[in-house]
Amino acid sequence: MEPLYSVILLTLGAGLAMPLGALIGNFERIKPEWLEKELMHAVTAFGGGALLxxxxxxxxxxxxxxxxxxxxxxxxxxxxxxxxxxxxxxSRSQTSISQLVAMLADFIPESLALGAAFALGNVNGGLLAALIAMQNLPEGFNAFRELKSTSHYRSITIIFWFALLALCGPISGVIALFWLAEWPAVVSGIMLFASGGILYAVFQDIAPQAVLEKHWAPPMGAVMGFALGLVGYMLVH
Structure with missing residues (x-):
């Protein structure tokens, strides 16, 4: 498959994990309540493990x-x-779109890195797309739940906005594919910059939300998320 089509399909697929997570968050209801609460924390931790x-x-x-x-x-x-x-x-603006902005802050640099990986002939492009999708699914799930509880937006409206966010992936990936391929140092810089930002987000937002007293499944969710990324990395190499 041509690199252009690969970048578009992979970034779009990774981005669509966000509205898919929101859709699951809209319909998913588990009884008893303690099990649903533990599942939400485990899903959050899984996303953190995938990010790491x-x-x-x-x-x-x-x-x-x-x-x-x-x-x-x-x-x-x-x-x-x-x-x-x-x-x-x-935090100071207290806007209802803060979750959308936060997801874009992760997704755009990662999509740039994915497009550049294909431009440079890097086989890690497919692995990175899978890791982005693993991150976006629980992120979309939790962001939907938070937006739903703190705003007046209807469920279909939130899911629609998440689907629009998915289009930022192909746009960013194609930009990297055609304009950043000639500057591999710039691509590496974007990857490092994004890594620092994502690590901050993991310990500021994801890790604290994953904690649940006297429950042990959420930390194992983080281990499982990282393990899945490790398996994908070893299969690629």
Whole structure:
């Protein structure tokens, strides 16, 4: 398959995991209530594990290829700082679209990295797409639940917006495929920057939400998410 079609299909598929997660969140109801609560925390932790596997197995290893240790660390830290400032702004603005903005902050850099991976002939493109989808599914699930409980939007409206967000993936991927392929150092920089930001998001938003006192399934969800990413990485290599 031509790289262009591969990038479009993979980024779109990864992005559509967001409205799919929202759709599951809309219809999923489990009784008793304690089991539903534990499942939600486990799903959140699973997404965090998938994100960590993307950072550890794909983004950072590819990102450090063109930089010295000091410059790589600075790019990584700048990504974390940028996501922190975005988090502060969203917290102060108290807008109902903050969850959408937060998902885009993850999804766009990852889609850029995916498109660039295909442009550079990197076989990790398919693995990265799978990891993005694994992250987006629980993220869409939890973001839908939060938006539904804190805003007046109807379920179909929220799912529609999540579906529109999915289109940002192909757009970002195609931009990277055609315009960033000639600058592999820029691509590596984007990967490191995104890694720092995603790691900040994991420990600021995902890990605290996954904690549930006197329950042990949520932490195992994180382990399972990372393990799934590890299996995909080893199959690719």
């Amino acid at each position: 596997s993307a950072i550890a197995l794909v983004l950072v290893p590819e990102g450090v290829l063109h930089f010295s240790p000091v410059f790589a660390a600075l790019l990584f830290l700048s990504g974390g700082a940028a996501f922190m400032l975005l988090d502060i702004w969203l």
